[in-house]
Amino acid sequence: MSMNVSRRAFVGTAGLLATTLAACSGGNGGSESSAGDSGAGSAASTAAGGSVYWLNFKPELDETLQELAGTYTKETGVPVKIVTAASGTYNQTLIAEMDKSEAPTLFVIGNAAGVKEWGDFALDLKGTAIEKELNTDAYNLYDTEGKLVSIGYCYECYGIVANKDLIEKAGHAIDDIKDFESLKKVVEDIHKRSNELGFDAFVATDMDDSSSWRVTGHLANLEYYYEEQDTGDFDESTSEIAGTYLPNYKKLYDLMINNSVVEPSALATGGHDPATQFTNGEAAFFLTGSWDYATLSEAQPNVRMLPYYCGVSGEEKAGLNCGTENCWAVNVNATEENQQATIDFMVWLVSNPDASAKMVEQLGIMPYTNAAESTNGFLLNAAEYTADGCYVMDWATNYQPNVDQYRAALVSALNAYNSDPSDSNWDDVKKAFVDGWATQYKAANS
């Protein structure tokens, strides 16, 4: 969710001259506030032995964090400053903030590209108090030397969200959907009868920046994941991919765009607001993730998340795509007091009952022994699949090299394909998907 880089979101940040000539700042369009008495801040930080500065990249978490920072300062006297980068501008903001003398002590390194770019700035978290709080190692990121660069503070899952009520209204049962063929049957039937039913199968697969990540990032994961099963897990050194399962990606993609509320040719500029289409009950299926659970379930109480069924053999045993881009890294250049204060604050966030409850409410689930229990329905779906012996599809998408450029090329190619689904246009999609990976990998590692 946080990976979508939106042209719209650049609005606040881009002073042309600042970008081209000045080189003095990357622009910083975010909210900023500092908890505690700022006048006494420096005195307090020496007295209490440090202060915390978290550069947060999830705008939806900002309000909760500002509140928790205030509480923490009141309880312990340690000043906590939270700055939230505007949506889609985290990297720019990080570049600018890291250049300052009072750089963030806590920031986010969420994927392989981040490890490569910012790994040098991260403290090895092995053996720290916060690492001991973790209940799994699954969401941690290591560099090539085995340094624990960042640790997950929450994880998410994504897949195909289905509206059980609408599916039943159309005379089908959600439990019958067990693979691509059964999904296709239901979807095509609903689309065929959409006039009579009053709703359609899929919401609009909009290709503008607020939505294109659903297919250029998330849906793409099915290709990467199944390819991983053949070739071994992706990591930072995955310099090229084969695209073996691209036909499966195409199957599900075609199913989505051809059985939808909106014609494929109208998807390029988007603006159909797929989330609202889903909450209004205009369509029964929607590609999204666990972060949308609260909004979706409020409007449509019977929602369930299905795996990406795409016609791969053995997919009846598929589960949801689980992973995270929300990983904490502690700045290695911060003073020892500040590092300690930061780690103390992290431990408090994941172990204090009130604080962790508030965090879990926003984040869905936190992989820590003493954190509050999750109430997120989609994450519970993920757990059910796992309990049934299904495989978890990990987020190989996190290894997309130069992610913004890689995805932008894919958007362009898919736009052309949507308006004219010819083989030559699909060849361009393939080029962007497979060759684009190698090209961007080379560019990112030059």
Added chain:
Amino acid sequence: MAKTASNDSSIKRSTRRWAWLFMGPVISAFCIGFVWPFFQGIYLSFCKFRLTSDATFIGVDNYQAALTDASFQHSFWYTALTAVVSLVLINILAFTVAYVLTQKIKGANLFRTVFFMPNLIGGIVLGYIWSMIFDGILAAYSTSILLETSYGFWGLIILLCWQQIGYMMIIYIAGLQAVPEDMLEAAKIDGASKWQTLFRVIIPNVMPSITICMFLSLTNGFKLFDQNLALTGGLPYIIQADGSTINTTEMLALNIYNTFYTAGAGSRGVAQAKAVVFFLLVAGLGLAQLAYTRRREVQQ
């Protein structure tokens, strides 16, 4: 007489003594906000860096990479074309509107206000509004402004005309109103036709306005960023055989921005080098054009 002279010189002396107080803030702001970052920017274009405070000098490699980058070359030609076409259209239309509105017609003031208003809207907002308008029309033909380079190009030209004609019109109106009445009268008495009056009397007299308008629209065209970002963002791309892309409607400034922020840490120096090339280009063009048009102005 002697008293006045001594008064003058004392004023001069105190002006000289206190000049720094009045000049100081501006000069220091200019140095902090422009001169220093400018020179740092030039230095960084010779460096490989992730953070601007931690740069390693590598010589001219960045310039080599920038100048051989196919997407940069494409964006240069695309920008040049956009700038030239928009310059011609904006100035002809703005002059025409100004000429009509300086004739004694009813409601001229209202029209002036209306024509000027688009200029008050920010580029990003304009970009999104126009993308909706264009797509509203193009949807009827099952296509989109993001699917064809030519749609993106003409879309941007229409947007620029709509936005800038009003502004240039104001400058032209000021110029037209300053044309001496007696000259126009003399032309009339001499039997000059309307066209002769326009080309032989009016245009030579508004040459200063033409200079400033051409200069503004040319540099505006070259520096264009937000409208470009919001309207098409560079789409559609040409996907090359190796998977790399040429963003067909990407202008220079957006190309630099994308290189800096989305092409990975290794290309920040390259983006910086592109920015320096970009500066030289805009400054050179602007100065050359200024010098050329100045020569044609009528000295009054």
